[in-house]
Amino acid sequence: MNTPPLGARVCHAWLRAYTSQLDDEAAVRRRAELESDLFEHATDAQVEGVSRTALSVEMLGRMLAGMAADISWRRSVRRATPVRVSQGADMTLGTKDIILVVLIAIDVGIVVTMLPMLGFGSDIGVDDFVWLGTAMLLAGALALGLWMRPRRPIPALWLIIVGAFAPSVAWYWLPPVYLLTIATIALAVMTTRRSVRVA
Amino acid sequence: MVRRRPGTLLPLEIAILEQAVDTRDPIHGFAIAKLLQDASGARVLTAHGTLYKALARLEAAGLLASLWEDPDIAATAGRPRRRLYEVTGAGRVALVAARDQLPSPRLQPGVEPA
Numbered sequence: 001m002n003t004p005p006l007g008a009r010v011c012h013a014w015l016r017a018y019t020s021q022l023d024d025e026a027a028v029r030r031r032a033e034l035e036s037d038l039f040e041h042a043t044d045a046q047v048e049g050v051s052r053t054a055l056s057v058e059m060l061g062r063m064l065a066g067m068a069a070d071i072s073w074r075r076s077v078r079r080a081t082p083v084r085v086s087q088g089a090d091m092t093l094g095t096k097d098i099i100l101v102v103l104i105a106i107d108v109g110i111v112v113t114m115l116p117m118l119g120f121g122s123d124i125g126v127d128d129f130v131w132l133g134t135a136m137l138l139a140g141a142l143a144l145g146l147w148m149r150p151r152r153p154i155p156a157l158w159l160i161i162v163g164a165f166a167p168s169v170a171w172y173w174l175p176p177v178y179l180l181t182i183a184t185i186a187l188a189v190m191t192t193r194r195s196v197r198v199a
Numbered sequence: 200m201v202r203r204r205p206g207t208l209l210p211l212e213i214a215i216l217e218q219a220v221d222t223r224d225p226i227h228g229f230a231i232a233k234l235l236q237d238a239s240g241a242r243v244l245t246a247h248g249t250l251y252k253a254l255a256r257l258e259a260a261g262l263l264a265s266l267w268e269d270p271d272i273a274a275t276a277g278r279p280r281r282r283l284y285e286v287t288g289a290g291r292v293a294l295v296a297a298r299d300q301l302p303s304p305r306l307q308p309g310v311e312p313a
Contacts, residue, residue: 036278066249072252073251
């Protein structure tokens with residue numbers, strides 16, 4: 001048998017899927033045990049003269065019948081995986097992370113575009129400086145939150161949540177900008193929830 | 200799904216312990232599945248997830264012990280390494296206790312006991 005039967009390949013795919021992002025030791029052991037099992041099953045079928053099609057059906061049957069137990073096992077392993085809040089975010093950037101970075105860049109950019117307005121005309125009052133100063137501080141919190149995310153995800157999340165109000169403060173008369181604030185907060189929360197659990 | 204009372208063994212776990220005790224030597228997962236099939240007369244082998252979850256539970260409870268086969272043996276045989284299981288002393292005690300708790304076969308009127 002040079003190539004594994006279709007059933008074995010499907011079993012391998014399922015195995016990779018339900019052992020992905022798990023504690024290394026548990027996942028490696030389960031993969032090695034199942035690979036051995038599939039090999040022994042194929043060898044046994046060869047000795048007994050079972051056809052490749054029948055072997056595939058047997059393997060798929062065993063896989064399907066055990067799927068609920070596989071998922072239950074995965075959940076129990078994940079529950080046993082310590083949550084290391086101080087460990088920081090995953091090193092690999094997902095799509096949501098990239099979108100969040102772009103949103104934060106836009107948020108900060110919106111505040112920065114307000115700066116030249118201070119130079120326009122002579123009717124700039126103290127209130128305008130306070131208002132723009134607040135927006136600048138919030139933009140700074142955003143940038144600081146983004147910088148801290150890999151090392152201190154939870155404090156960074158709070159900084160991003162507070163800082164996300166920067167564009168809404170800077171352009172308070174433009175309600176569509178509020179969507180940026182909402183989107184930034186939502187993405188920051190979603191990506192932090194995922195990243196604090198070290199799989 | 201069978202719900203377990205604390206401290207009790209599921210029928211599959213009892214069957215695994217029985218097979219592992221009978222073989223005496225350390226035994227790998229697929230061999231256990233084959234022995235279970237032969238013993239029960241079932242047409243299909245125990246499902247992967249069910250079998251390995253049960254083995255992990257028994258090991259975590261200290262009723263089975265396991266170790267990886269020597270990689271040289273596996274390499275010589277040209278196959279993946281096997282995880283070998285054997286029953287512990289606690290496993291033998293638990294098996295005896297579980298057998299004692301099993302309901303005794305009920306005699307039916309008109310049927311001669313075997």
